[in-house]
Amino acid sequence: MKVVGKPLERRDAWDKVTGRTRFLADIPLGEAWYGGVLRSQVARGNLAGIARDAGFDWSQVVVITAADLPGPNTVAMIREDLPLLADGEVSFVGQALALVAAPDRATLAAALAALRPDITPSPAVLSMEEALRGETVIWGEDNVIADYTIAPDDMAAFEAAMATADRIIEGTYRTGYQEHIYLEPQGVVADPRPDGGVEILGSLQCPYYVLNALARGLGLERDRLVVRQSPTGGAFGGKEDYPSVLAMQAAVLALKSGRQVAMLYERHEDIIASTKRHPSRTRHRTAIAEDGSLLAADIDVVLDAGAFTTLSPVVLSRAILHAAGSYNIPLVRIRGRAVATNTPPNGAFRGFGVPQSIFAAERHMDRIARELGVEPLALRRQLVLERGDVLPHGQVLGEGNAAGALVLERAVTLSGYEKRRGELAAANAAAAERGDPVRHGIGVSLVHHGAGFTGDGEDRIATVVRVRGEADGTVTVLCSSVEMGQGAETVLPAIAAEALDLPLEAVRYHQPDTAAVPDSGPTVASRTTMVVGKVLVQACDDLVRRARAHGADARAAWSAQAAAGEALVGEGRYEPDPDIRWDQEHHHGDAYPGYAWMATVVEAAVDTDTLEIHPERVTAVAEIGTAINPVLCVGQVEGGMVQSLAWGYLEEVKLDGGRYLNDRLATYIIPTCLDAPRFEVELAAEPSPRGAYGAKGLGELPMNGGAPALAAAIEHALGIAPDTIPMTPDRLLEQLQARAQEARP
Amino acid sequence: MKIVCIVNGERRELEVQPLRRLLDVLREDLGLTGTKEGCGEGECGACAVHIDGRLMNACQVPAFQVHGRKILTVEGLGTRESPDPLQAAFVTAGAVQCGFCTPGLLMASRALLDAKAAPTEAEIRAGLAGNLCRCTGYGRVVEAVRSAAGMRSGREGEDQSHPHGGPDVGSPVPSADDAVQVFMPNTLAEALAVMDHGEAVVMAGGTDLMAAFHAGRPLPDKVLDISRLRELTGIMLSPRRVTLGAAVSYTDLLNSTEVTAHWPALAEAARQVGAPAVQNMGTVGGNLVNASPGADLVPVLAALDGVVVLASTGGERRVPVLDFYKGYRDPDRRPDELVAAVELPRPAAGVRQAFFKAGTRRAQSIARVNLACCARIDTQGRLTDVKLVAGSVGPTIVALRETMAYMEGRRADEGGLDAACRRLASGEVHAIDDVRASADYRRQVLGNLVTKFVKIFV
Numbered sequence A: 001m002k003v004v005g006k007p008l009e010r011r012d013a014w015d016k017v018t019g020r021t022r023f024l025a026d027i028p029l030g031e032a033w034y035g036g037v038l039r040s041q042v043a044r045g046n047l048a049g050i051a052r053d054a055g056f057d058w059s060q061v062v063v064i065t066a067a068d069l070p071g072p073n074t075v076a077m078i079r080e081d082l083p084l085l086a087d088g089e090v091s092f093v094g095q096a097l098a099l100v101a102a103p104d105r106a107t108l109a110a111a112l113a114a115l116r117p118d119i120t121p122s123p124a125v126l127s128m129e130e131a132l133r134g135e136t137v138i139w140g141e142d143n144v145i146a147d148y149t150i151a152p153d154d155m156a157a158f159e160a161a162m163a164t165a166d167r168i169i170e171g172t173y174r175t176g177y178q179e180h181i182y183l184e185p186q187g188v189v190a191d192p193r194p195d196g197g198v199e200i201l202g203s204l205q206c207p208y209y210v211l212n213a214l215a216r217g218l219g220l221e222r223d224r225l226v227v228r229q230s231p232t233g234g235a236f237g238g239k240e241d242y243p244s245v246l247a248m249q250a251a252v253l254a255l256k257s258g259r260q261v262a263m264l265y266e267r268h269e270d271i272i273a274s275t276k277r278h279p280s281r282t283r284h285r286t287a288i289a290e291d292g293s294l295l296a297a298d299i300d301v302v303l304d305a306g307a308f309t310t311l312s313p314v315v316l317s318r319a320i321l322h323a324a325g326s327y328n329i330p331l332v333r334i335r336g337r338a339v340a341t342n343t344p345p346n347g348a349f350r351g352f353g354v355p356q357s358i359f360a361a362e363r364h365m366d367r368i369a370r371e372l373g374v375e376p377l378a379l380r381r382q383l384v385l386e387r388g389d390v391l392p393h394g395q396v397l398g399e400g401n402a403a404g405a406l407v408l409e410r411a412v413t414l415s416g417y418e419k420r421r422g423e424l425a426a427a428n429a430a431a432a433e434r435g436d437p438v439r440h441g442i443g444v445s446l447v448h449h450g451a452g453f454t455g456d457g458e459d460r461i462a463t464v465v466r467v468r469g470e471a472d473g474t475v476t477v478l479c480s481s482v483e484m485g486q487g488a489e490t491v492l493p494a495i496a497a498e499a500l501d502l503p504l505e506a507v508r509y510h511q512p513d514t515a516a517v518p519d520s521g522p523t524v525a526s527r528t529t530m531v532v533g534k535v536l537v538q539a540c541d542d543l544v545r546r547a548r549a550h551g552a553d554a555r556a557a558w559s560a561q562a563a564a565g566e567a568l569v570g571e572g573r574y575e576p577d578p579d580i581r582w583d584q585e586h587h588h589g590d591a592y593p594g595y596a597w598m599a600t601v602v603e604a605a606v607d608t609d610t611l612e613i614h615p616e617r618v619t620a621v622a623e624i625g626t627a628i629n630p631v632l633c634v635g636q637v638e639g640g641m642v643q644s645l646a647w648g649y650l651e652e653v654k655l656d657g658g659r660y661l662n663d664r665l666a667t668y669i670i671p672t673c674l675d676a677p678r679f680e681v682e683l684a685a686e687p688s689p690r691g692a693y694g695a696k697g698l699g700e701l702p703m704n705g706g707a708p709a710l711a712a713a714i715e716h717a718l719g720i721a722p723d724t725i726p727m728t729p730d731r732l733l734e735q736l737q738a739r740a741q742e743a744r745p
Numbered sequence B: 001m002k003i004v005c006i007v008n009g010e011r012r013e014l015e016v017q018p019l020r021r022l023l024d025v026l027r028e029d030l031g032l033t034g035t036k037e038g039c040g041e042g043e044c045g046a047c048a049v050h051i052d053g054r055l056m057n058a059c060q061v062p063a064f065q066v067h068g069r070k071i072l073t074v075e076g077l078g079t080r081e082s083p084d085p086l087q088a089a090f091v092t093a094g095a096v097q098c099g100f101c102t103p104g105l106l107m108a109s110r111a112l113l114d115a116k117a118a119p120t121e122a123e124i125r126a127g128l129a130g131n132l133c134r135c136t137g138y139g140r141v142v143e144a145v146r147s148a149a150g151m152r153s154g155r156e157g158e159d160q161s162h163p164h165g166g167p168d169v170g171s172p173v174p175s176a177d178d179a180v181q182v183f184m185p186n187t188l189a190e191a192l193a194v195m196d197h198g199e200a201v202v203m204a205g206g207t208d209l210m211a212a213f214h215a216g217r218p219l220p221d222k223v224l225d226i227s228r229l230r231e232l233t234g235i236m237l238s239p240r241r242v243t244l245g246a247a248v249s250y251t252d253l254l255n256s257t258e259v260t261a262h263w264p265a266l267a268e269a270a271r272q273v274g275a276p277a278v279q280n281m282g283t284v285g286g287n288l289v290n291a292s293p294g295a296d297l298v299p300v301l302a303a304l305d306g307v308v309v310l311a312s313t314g315g316e317r318r319v320p321v322l323d324f325y326k327g328y329r330d331p332d333r334r335p336d337e338l339v340a341a342v343e344l345p346r347p348a349a350g351v352r353q354a355f356f357k358a359g360t361r362r363a364q365s366i367a368r369v370n371l372a373c374c375a376r377i378d379t380q381g382r383l384t385d386v387k388l389v390a391g392s393v394g395p396t397i398v399a400l401r402e403t404m405a406y407m408e409g410r411r412a413d414e415g416g417l418d419a420a421c422r423r424l425a426s427g428e429v430h431a432i433d434d435v436r437a438s439a440d441y442r443r444q445v446l447g448n449l450v451t452k453f454v455k456i457f458v
Ligand SMILES: Cc1cc2nc3c(=O)[nH]c(=O)nc-3n(C[C@H](O)[C@H](O)[C@H](O)COP(=O)(O)OP(=O)(O)OC[C@H]3O[C@@H](n4cnc5c(N)ncnc54)[C@H](O)[C@@H]3O)c2cc1C
Pocket: B041, B042, B043, B201, B202, B203, B204, B205, B206, B207, B208, B209, B210, B211, B226, B246, B247, B272, B273, B274, B275, B278, B281, B282, B283, B284, B285, B286, B287, B288, B289, B290, B294, B295, B296, B297, B337, B338, B339, B340, B364, B365, B366, B367
């Protein structure tokens, strides 16, 4: 292959290093007005009205409340339960009550300050436990937004195993919030059109999601709506769902004021208003036979959805589909629930529920190993899923999808895990002897991640990609997959170049724009390279076929056609794979076309004086099918890994009465260069027959592996078992004190 | 206000509101949008630029302060045709993903390599610690900087007629529509005269003030800039003491070989403040007067027997640092008084000093607990001159008086001394619970850190 697999320079890199890339806030606004949001300060209550200060001149601004909305007061996602503006009922701190547009920022701030919402607070549900108890019902009949079960085929055998096992090993694991902190805050600019429609330019992942939300919320035909993506300064899932909210806010203001309206959140508002990773609680009960083998597992996953549905059902679905981890357990039942609380809605975040459920699975493996008195590595070696094994949801792991043992062994070798485990234990003993406070530990995790949409999701999305032949012999890739740092703008053209046997420079990429590119689905779910890339290859083939009808030399033919004003466009459409079976109701069948695998070994230090953790060294081996661009792949692994580690020990959101306390960069702590570990990353390839040139999804995989490996390293260092993340110094101290208490006679 | 400065080699005369952020001047007035805003409060480094060769966060620099200065932004660093070696290295090494952090990271990298041509990995990481990147995990970034080290920057042939400053242009000219009146006196006496009229807000490095303005604190009517007062920017050594001018920055402290040699705890605290840009901007006086309970210099200055020198037109007043705080964020300073300096006596021979900080992360971190210690062993092998001052555990710094009294005069090798000190230190403070840590954590860690200090002598 000429292009695929080469470490080619990113195409957007030079503009980025010279400061020429124009992110949304860099584009001059001219006459635009600024949009702002009046937000609730209470977690739950009844909004009687919003008074307007008589001293303020309201003629200079535009104000919109629920009563003034042109459409059905909803931001359409999976359900339509999220109102654009609170109407009567208020359900979380930060919920939008009214929108204001003003000619400048100062007037906007003054107007917002002159609005006085009259809210009578009522009892709020502020934790998953309260929501499950259901004494106060805030959503549906029982606060349960989604409730799914994956059941074993032989339920009787499962029940028998759970009832008669020699022993049951139980554990409960919790994970906390995570804020995306894409470095570029959220923003959109809305322009009213003369035909009554609206155009959106924004920092976003999913142009067509926004288009759908606008069509529904404004009650407008799609031909009067356009959504364009501006260069996006990081997203990580945070610009999957939330831009629909932002675009609706800006759009109604633009339509009412008749002006261009910019909604550019600054960091503080971004943190308060935008979605976060769902906190979770997962319980494992594992039935163990007398000989120590695992008979059955009963797993219960609960996600805190926040006040409205957003994407929670899909996040939950993915969470339970990975909840048994990367191991072969004969009989598994998994139940998952997403419950409503009076907190800001949670949403998509790299990994989409899997980091939560797989953290629990990995920690539970470590617990089983501890209770059985075997090495965590030995247990993993024994149980790792292999080709031909059947996952709890009934999918048989086929060709190119079972690299667990491969990555595990390679990571163990590369890191010297077994040797280091002994060395560090000895060094810790010596340090204790000397009175040196620092302890070291090493831990391993094994994770996988299904790429593409769950089940028949890709059938429903029905990706379309086009490739247009240009007069100068180049081609332009037309799809809605955005560049947000992950490298789509480089990788998709590379795939097209390979398919068309062109140099990379001869392939252009059209910035996603619903007026110009077809719907190739959202830029999520690690699907871009694997799924969209594969359809792109078809589009390229189609272009060549069409061109050949005009002449033997395809490139000459499409150039000539384009020069004559009859540009040829090749089209690829996702074709449902007849071999894929999926039963959505029972979560049974072929959940994902491809699984990527990763083993992670983390060495960490803990200062027992201050209980500060530092992950020092990470060895990661990722099997991702064909690496279309290895440099970009390594970057994805390292970046995702640091997010995963930090979620495990550093990043914390505390709430008080449903209000985030860590709502600025000074209090929401993400790693600096000094906090990040040194990396050794290796890529392995078991090419997938279902992805472009054998590629699989990679973007989310590293987010799964860091936190559990770090927790295992801390267990090794301190001899306590962290089951809740983040492992803050406060939590470690509590656990150490509890252990000291137990040790006392 | 009319200011004159040099931006990317070009002389610019600008009409600005004095407190307008340099970031907005660059982006909105000059169209230099390569400099980004990621937080507006000094935390992320996306807005980092060079001012007179020093790395600073443009979101924390008021426009008036760049009058007469030389500014370099990413647009001036290099172009695709004639790049800085770092720009090329970032492209090749894969150090760029979304690119939003990239301009700031490049400016920090350039400042680092300008100061040290071949830094170690640890130095690279420390040099970039004020620049958050959410995409890369930093591995490729460190690699890029390493590979560009030792390569010549294209700017070396540039006009160096103002290596440490822009044009000599006198004072900026106020305008009728300035929302804020700025005083930029040349002498301490003039500054004190301004203070005498009351109500002027003193601005030194601006790192606390600009963050407060960003968070919504109303802008003042009058600002007194002390960042250029020669009388306040010096480190003066005498046989008995050092006098640190109030406008001395953390970087100035770290660059002083005398300070690092004789007041190592002070240097250690300065090293642990923020990250390079904050160290270049923030000052000793600002740290004292801002009076945050978590301030890092304050406990050290107290433990080293520092004395705050307050100046007003009525004369000077001296207050020991330990007595300087009357309560939470309430320094003993009259509105007409300027903190002019802090005096530290030279430590007696044999004094051991330490500064410990348990923070939220390894840089850009606010202390959960910090502790400054000093003591020495007398000729009989007994601990003496013991000073233990903790920060971030209560509304103000606290001297651990019971622990100090217990240690004073005891032999360092006395059995059980460390355990007794741990118990005493944990017990004697009324620690606070907040978003950063629990009271229990603070007590325990304080005990551990005191013990750590005691062990130095064993
Ligand atoms: C990102 C970031 C990280 C930080 N990290 C740390 C840290 O790790 N540790 C730490 O201790 N601090 C930290 N700080 C806080 C801050 O940098 C320091 O407190 C700094 O020393 C303040 O100095 P300044 O010159 O910038 O103060 P300014 O903002 O100029 O002033 C602060 C206050 O002091 C007053 N003032 C200043 N000088 C005088 C004077 N001479 N006389 C009278 N009043 C005066 C001002 O009026 C104002 O009220 C951090 C700040 C930021 C933004």
